[in-house]
Amino acid sequence: MGLDNSAVKPHDRLSAHLADDMAQVNALIRERMASKHAPRIPEVTAHLVEAGGKRLRPMLTLAAARLCGYSGPYHIHLAATVEFIHTATLLHDDVVDESGQRRGRPTANLLWDNKSSVLVGDYLFARSFQLMTETGSLTVLGILSDASATMAEGEVLQLTVAQDLATTEDIYLQVVRGKTATLFSAACEVGGVIADAPSEQIKALHSYGDALGVSFQIVDDLLDYSGGAAIGKNIGDDFRERKLTLPLIKAIAKADDEERAFWVRTIQKGKQIDGDLEQALALLQKHGALEDTRDIALDWAEKAKAALAILPDDPVRDMLCDIADYVVARIN
Amino acid sequence: MGLDNSAVKPHDRLSAHLADDMAQVNALIRERMASKHAPRIPEVTAHLVEAGGKRLRPMLTLAAARLCGYSGPYHIHLAATVEFIHTATLLHDDVVDESGQRRGRPTANLLWDNKSSVLVGDYLFARSFQLMTETGSLTVLGILSDASATMAEGEVLQLTVAQDLATTEDIYLQVVRGKTATLFSAACEVGGVIADAPSEQIKALHSYGDALGVSFQIVDDLLDYSGGAAIGKNIGDDFRERKLTLPLIKAIAKADDEERAFWVRTIQKGKQIDGDLEQALALLQKHGALEDTRDIALDWAEKAKAALAILPDDPVRDMLCDIADYVVARIN
Numbered sequence: 001m002g003l004d005n006s007a008v009k010p011h012d013r014l015s016a017h018l019a020d021d022m023a024q025v026n027a028l029i030r031e032r033m034a035s036k037h038a039p040r041i042p043e044v045t046a047h048l049v050e051a052g053g054k055r056l057r058p059m060l061t062l063a064a065a066r067l068c069g070y071s072g073p074y075h076i077h078l079a080a081t082v083e084f085i086h087t088a089t090l091l092h093d094d095v096v097d098e099s100g101q102r103r104g105r106p107t108a109n110l111l112w113d114n115k116s117s118v119l120v121g122d123y124l125f126a127r128s129f130q131l132m133t134e135t136g137s138l139t140v141l142g143i144l145s146d147a148s149a150t151m152a153e154g155e156v157l158q159l160t161v162a163q164d165l166a167t168t169e170d171i172y173l174q175v176v177r178g179k180t181a182t183l184f185s186a187a188c189e190v191g192g193v194i195a196d197a198p199s200e201q202i203k204a205l206h207s208y209g210d211a212l213g214v215s216f217q218i219v220d221d222l223l224d225y226s227g228g229a230a231i232g233k234n235i236g237d238d239f240r241e242r243k244l245t246l247p248l249i250k251a252i253a254k255a256d257d258e259e260r261a262f263w264v265r266t267i268q269k270g271k272q273i274d275g276d277l278e279q280a281l282a283l284l285q286k287h288g289a290l291e292d293t294r295d296i297a298l299d300w301a302e303k304a305k306a307a308l309a310i311l312p313d314d315p316v317r318d319m320l321c322d323i324a325d326y327v328v329a330r331i332n
Numbered sequence: 333m334g335l336d337n338s339a340v341k342p343h344d345r346l347s348a349h350l351a352d353d354m355a356q357v358n359a360l361i362r363e364r365m366a367s368k369h370a371p372r373i374p375e376v377t378a379h380l381v382e383a384g385g386k387r388l389r390p391m392l393t394l395a396a397a398r399l400c401g402y403s404g405p406y407h408i409h410l411a412a413t414v415e416f417i418h419t420a421t422l423l424h425d426d427v428v429d430e431s432g433q434r435r436g437r438p439t440a441n442l443l444w445d446n447k448s449s450v451l452v453g454d455y456l457f458a459r460s461f462q463l464m465t466e467t468g469s470l471t472v473l474g475i476l477s478d479a480s481a482t483m484a485e486g487e488v489l490q491l492t493v494a495q496d497l498a499t500t501e502d503i504y505l506q507v508v509r510g511k512t513a514t515l516f517s518a519a520c521e522v523g524g525v526i527a528d529a530p531s532e533q534i535k536a537l538h539s540y541g542d543a544l545g546v547s548f549q550i551v552d553d554l555l556d557y558s559g560g561a562a563i564g565k566n567i568g569d570d571f572r573e574r575k576l577t578l579p580l581i582k583a584i585a586k587a588d589d590e591e592r593a594f595w596v597r598t599i600q601k602g603k604q605i606d607g608d609l610e611q612a613l614a615l616l617q618k619h620g621a622l623e624d625t626r627d628i629a630l631d632w633a634e635k636a637k638a639a640l641a642i643l644p645d646d647p648v649r650d651m652l653c654d655i656a657d658y659v660v661a662r663i664n
Contacts, residue, residue, distance in 0.1 A: 037506055038488040092454060096447040115428040118450055119487045122424060122457070126480035129461055133473040141465040141473065148458035155451045156370040174369055 010322035011054055014063060017319065021062045022055065025079045032080065032127050044108050044120040048087050057187045058083045060212075060320075064191025064205050067316045074135040074194050081144065082187045084128035089151060089183075091121035096155065097241070140190045147186035154178010163268050165252055165260075167244045173214070181213030200310060207307035208320065215300035216327050221245035222293045223330065225284060236277040242267045246296065248280075250289035259283055294331050301328040342654035343386055346395060349651065353394045354387065357411045364412065364459050376440050376452040380419050389519045390415045392544075392652075396523025396537045399648045406467040406526050414519045416460035417480060421515075423453035428487065429573070472522045479518035486510010495600050497584055497592075499576045505546070513545030532642060539639035540652065547632035548659050553577035554625045555662065557616060568609040574599045578628065580612075582621035591615055626663050633660040 008016075015022055029049060035041040058079035065075035094107040095114045109117040125148070132144055158175045161167045188209030192202040224238040225247050238245050244252075244267065252263050262279060266272050284290050304324040311317050340348075347354055361381060367373040390411035397407035426439040427446045441449040457480070464476055490507045493499045520541030524534040556570040557579050570577050576584075576599065584595050594611065598604050616622050636656040643649050 035485050035488070038485050038492060040488050040492045041485065092450050095450055114446070115491055116488065118424050118427055119484055119491065122453075123481060123484035123488065125454070125457055126477055126484055129473070129477035130481060133470060133477050136470060138465060138468060138470070141461070145458055145461035145465050149455060149462060152451055152455035152458055153367050153370050153373065156367070156372050156448065156455065159447055159451065160370060160372045 010319050010326045011056055011059065014059055014316070014319040014323065015055070017315065018059060018062045018066065021066075021076065021079070022059065024076045025055075025058050025062070025083070028076055028080045028131075029083055032084070032131065033124070035123070040112070040116060041120050041123055044091070044112055044116050045087065045124065047105075047108055048090060049083070055083065056323075057086050057183060060184065060187040060209060061191040063316050063320055064188045065195050066191075067311055067314055067320075068192050068195035068197035068201060068205075069312075070191070070195030072194070074137070075191060077131045077135050078140065078190050078194060079187075081128045081131040082183065082190075084124045084131065085144070085148060085151075086183060088121040088124035088128070091117045091124070093155070096159070135194065137194060139193050143186050143190055143193065147182045150182045151178050154182070161244065163242050163270070164244070165263055165268055167249060169246065169249055172244070172246055172249055176214055176217045177210070180217040181210050184213030184216070185209035204307045204310050208304050208324075211300045211304035211307060212324055212327065215297045215304060215324070218246055218293060218297040218300065219327055219331050222247060222290060222297060225281060226290055226331070236280070239266070239277055239280050240272065242270050246293045247284050247289045250292050251280075251284050251287045254287040254289075255283070297328050297331060301325065342651050342658045343388055343391065346391055346648070346651040346655065347387070349647065350391060350394045350398065353398075353408065353411070354391065356408045357387075357390050357394070357415070360408055360412045360463075361415060364416070364463065365456070367455070372444070372448060373452050373455055376423070376444055376448050377419065377456065379437075379440055380422060381415070387415065388655075389418050389515060392516065392519040392541060393523040395648050395652055396520045397527050398523075399643055399646055399652075400524050400527035400529035400533060400537075401644075402523070402527030404526070406469070407523060409463045409467050410472065410522050410526060411519075413460045413463040413476065414515065414522075416456045416463065417476070417483075418515060420453040420456035420460070421483060423449045423456070425487070428491070467526065469526060471525050475518050475522055475525065479514045482514045483510050486514070494576070495574050495602070496576070497595055497600055499581060501578065501581055504576070504578055504581055508546055508549045509542070512549040513542045516545030516548070517541035536639045536642050540636050540656075543632045543636035543639060544656055544659065547629045547636060547656070550578055550625060550629040550632065551659055551663050554579060554622060554629060557613065558622055558663070568612070571598070571609055571612050572604065574602050578625045579616050579621045582624050583612075583616050583619045586619040586621075587615070629660050629663060633657065 033042050033045040033049060061079040061082050062075055065078075091108055094109050095117045098109075107117075108120070128144075129141075132141055154175050155178060157171070157178060161171055161175070185206045186209070188205040189202055192205040197205075221238065224245065225235065227235065239248075248263070248267065252260070255263060262276075262283070266276050266280065301324045305321050308317055308321055365374050365377040365381060393411040393414050394407055397410075423440055426441050427449045430441075439449075440452070460476075461473075464473055486507050487510060489503070489510060493503055493507070517538045518541070520537040521534055524537040529537075553570065556577065557567065559567065571580075580595075580599065584592070587595060594608075594615070598608050598612065633656045637653050640649055640653055
């Protein structure tokens with residue numbers, strides 16, 4: 001089941017396997033992002049929705065429902081719900097982060113304005129709740145409204161611990177759960193719930209999504225220091241934005257007095273000068289912070305795969321397993 | 333049933349009449365606005381929730397449930413839901429409007445930052461959906477998720493028609509429904525739904541809330557040109573912010589060429605100089621725009637009262653009727 005680099009990427013294989021469902025999800029997304037009265041809404045949304053994201057989250061919902069033998073129509077609604085929540089979050093994140101680029105294109109807040117990003121995000125949140133209400137499942141509504149609250153809480157937590165050198169790995173993990181893993185786990189879980197799967201399968205789907213999301217985010221944070229142009233990222237964006245991600249937290253934990261003064265100046269006080277990024281990279285290297293971070297990401301990917309064991313033996317399960325491998329393949 | 337200026341204000345009487353329920357709503361709001369992980373959340377929320385708003389919207393929900401004979405516990409959840417949606421909207425509005433003051437105090441975006449306002453607003457939206465999910469009523473979820481979508485749509489519409497001199501009274505009404513009346517009507521309606529009231533009573537509650545909300549917003553927009561310090565407002569804020577509210581729309585519809593050039597310069601192009609507000613007020617006066625606006629607000633208040641007719645004869649109904657009178661009393 002290991003990684004086969006010569007093969008088609010696993011999420012592309014899963015997408016092909018679920019092509020009919022995905023086509024329905026895309027049609028539903030296009031239908032529901034419309035607005036009779038405010039044409040600005042579909043303009044802004046289309047900019048993001050059509051931007052060629054991988055649709056990983058809705059695919060997880062479809063895969064979970066398929067794996068649990070669901071034959072009804074509502075996995076389509078739930079997949080669209082999950083994509084709307086994700087898109088709304090991206091719109092608000094770009095305002096919060098004052099970002100100018102996402103997926104290599106200018107962000108909505110730059111093309112239109114912060115106001116449009118805030119309000120269109122609100123519209124998509126509301127639309128997502130309409131969609132999930134249509135499924136008639138209060139369990140699903142409970143899971144996704146809890147997930148939305150946890151996501152917002154994680155984002156606020158990230159804001160309040162920003163630049164705080166005392167941030168621990170536990171707090172980092174809480175932030176990662178909020179900003180990434182919670183929607184992954186909810187996306188998987190609701191696929192099982194709508195299929196009325198046994199509770200241990202639903203738990204397994206939740207654990208898979210959670211571990212996949214955590215490894216996904218840790219890999220993202222690691223690549224910010226080790227990826228470079230090959231993967232379309234600038235090295236050191238997080239450093240310049242003074243984000244306390246896992247590599248920094250690990251290096252700061254091992255810092256001597258002089259190194260600590262460097263982190264206080266560059267991250268806490270934000271007084272960065274030429275050569276600081278190189279110095280930061282040297283400190284990450286010295287303390288093995290990138291290797292340690294990589295090992296933790298690999299552990300989470302293994303946890304994700306292990307969670308799949310009790311689910312039905314099915315090509316979809318194999319592809320979910322391959323996706324967990326693929327997420328960490330970029331750093332291996 | 334007319335207005336008695338010597339009496340206690342009608343919303344204060346209603347609040348006293350529903351004091352036990354309101355105490356439970358306030359306790360639930362305080363419980364649910366907490367956050368274990370992100371102390372910034374209750375700080376920001378408390379700033380707004382404790383700011384001494386009239387809690388008019390949750391009171392409408394409690395009143396509707398009481399009027400329809402509800403004896404269960406969930407009107408408390410719904411009233412808290414409505415207040416959370418309202419508070420979330422205020423937080424996002426202040427970011428969108430770049431406001432510095434609300435209810436005579438600095439806004440959250442000024443005290444903290446726009447980021448906190450966006451994310452804490454998202455948190456409250458999510459919390460509101462958790463609360464309504466707990467009621468177990470899919471009808472309620474449908475009404476409130478529809479209302480949330482309409483509200484966001486109205487706000488985006490307001491953004492896109494801003495400074496557009498072709499804005500009609502129909503479009504204005506759509507914006508007013510989105511920003512104000514939709515939450516009023518939903519707040520009333522869900523009180524009837526949770527009480528399992530007959531459908532014509534639920535429709536009447538919806539109509540009352542809608543008409544009350546429309547008159548409430550029109551009065552607000554009118555007072556911006558005629559209120560002054562006595563009601564704690566600066567004359568002309570909307571003019572300076574180039575908002576096309578009903579008084580302006582009416583004056584612009586009757587403008588001659590010279591007046592039109594004035595509106596193009598001051599509203600469309602935003603090039604305002606000393607004396608422009610006085611000139612705008614003179615034009616509103618000349619075309620009777622303030623009187624016409626006042627008449628429309630009074631009409632909506634009458635519609636609100638008329639809708640109450642088929643509801644049970646009860647002191648709560650009388651107080652709802654008095655509230656409709658009170659809303660327009662400020663301009664009469």
